[in-house]
Amino acid sequence: MIRKPKKLIVANWKMNVTKEEEAEGLFLSIKNVVNKLEYTKVVCCPPHMYVNQVARHVDHRNYRVGGQDAYPEESGSRTGETSVLMMKNAGAEYIILGHSERRHLETKSDVARKVTAVLEHDMVPIICVGEEQRDRNWKKALTQQLKDVFNRVPKKNPENIIIAYEPIWAISGEKKNPATSTEYMEALDVIKKELKKIFKTSTAVDKIRFLYGGSLDDKNIEEFLKNAEVDGFLVGRVSHDPRILMTMFRLVEDHMQREMFPIKEEE
Ligand code: 13P
Numbered sequence: 001m002i003r004k005p006k007k008l009i010v011a012n013w014k015m016n017v018t019k020e021e022e023a024e025g026l027f028l029s030i031k032n033v034v035n036k037l038e039y040t041k042v043v044c045c046p047p048h049m050y051v052n053q054v055a056r057h058v059d060h061r062n063y064r065v066g067g068q069d070a071y072p073e074e075s076g077s078r079t080g081e082t083s084v085l086m087m088k089n090a091g092a093e094y095i096i097l098g099h100s101e102r103r104h105l106e107t108k109s110d111v112a113r114k115v116t117a118v119l120e121h122d123m124v125p126i127i128c129v130g131e132e133q134r135d136r137n138w139k140k141a142l143t144q145q146l147k148d149v150f151n152r153v154p155k156k157n158p159e160n161i162i163i164a165y166e167p168i169w170a171i172s173g174e175k176k177n178p179a180t181s182t183e184y185m186e187a188l189d190v191i192k193k194e195l196k197k198i199f200k201t202s203t204a205v206d207k208i209r210f211l212y213g214g215s216l217d218d219k220n221i222e223e224f225l226k227n228a229e230v231d232g233f234l235v236g237r238v239s240h241d242p243r244i245l246m247t248m249f250r251l252v253e254d255h256m257q258r259e260m261f262p263i264k265e266e267e
Contacts, residue, residue: 006041007225007252008162008232010126010211011239012068012096013046023050027057029242033249035060039256040249041232043094044239048082055091066094066126069102072110072117084117094124096234098149100168112152119153124160126211126234129191130167134183142187143194150198158199158207163191164234170214172236178215181227188229218247225255 017023023046034042045066046054055065070092071081087095095118098111106114111127118125129145131138165187170179179187188210195205212224213234224230238244 005209005231006037006039006062007230007256008041008043008209008211009245009248009252010043010066010094010096010164010213010232010234011045011245012099012213012234012236013044013240014068014101014236015047016240017046017050020050020053023047023054024057026240026242027054030245030249031057031063033246034063037062037249037253040252042249045094045096048087051087051092052090058091064093065091066096066124067092068096068099070095070097070114070118072113084114084121084123088121088123092123094126094162096126096128096164098145099128100130100166100171108148109152112149115149115153119157119160122160124162126162126164128164128166128213128234130165130170130187130214132168134167134169139190142190146191146194146198150195155199155204158204161207162209162211162231164211164213165191166213166234173215176215176217178220179212181223184212184224184228184230218244218251221248221251222255225252 070084209231
């Protein structure tokens with residue numbers, strides 16, 4: 001029997017939480033529900049300065065903490081930076097990297113160095129890729145982003161790698177404009193083909209997990225669950241709304257139950 005992993009919901013709080021009590025309250029507000037989910041795992045990614053406070057409350061495999069970025073060197077004269085090691089020591093196990101909202105602040109090789117450092121610390125990088133527009137060059141833009149990262153990163157432990165397809169045109173616009181499940185599947189096809197070339201094997205690529213992100217909420221998550229091959233979701237705007245999150249968890253759980261996943265994941 002094939003053991004199916006849980007769906008992963010990554011809550012990228014971005015800069016939308018501004019007080020420690022708020023961060024802690026938000027994390028705790030869904031904790032009891034998350035700890036009981038059978039088919040869903042949740043990773044909350046608070047702003048750096050609240051990671052430690054929030055991570056103190058982690059006591060279940062279902063509910064973990066991540067960071068929104070991290071500096072690749074462990075320590076040293078780097079004013080204002082927070083290292084991967086510091087994030088790990090604070091309790092983060094995942095790090096979002098290469099987010100489109102940060103790419104103007106970092107070079108391609110910065111992103112690759114960060115991914116390498118996160119993997120070296122046995123943490124999980126959530127690497128964001130996505131084209132700016134669905135124009136005639138979108139596939140090329142997407143494959144270039146993958147080459148920029150993976151041609152510079154050790155090809156070990158693909159099971160620790162998560163790639164989030166987040167088309168820039170779908171993220172946090174004033175008007176919600178999520179990709180369709182068909183657009184996501186087209187992108188996934190492009191991504192997997194390129195990764196197979198880079199990793200030179202499909203076995204490694206089969207171990208990588210793929211998420212969708214961009215204007216995702218309780219109204220459109222089912223479309224992806226039903227029609228797309230997706231290991232989970234990266235959510236922004238609704239990631240600090242417990243009511244919407246809990247509806248999304250329920251939709252994932254119901255979907256997975258309907259799919260008759262016979263074995264619950266043990267970690
Ligand atoms: P939205 O869900 O607000 O579109 O943001 C997606 C995102 O950027 C998650 O990292």
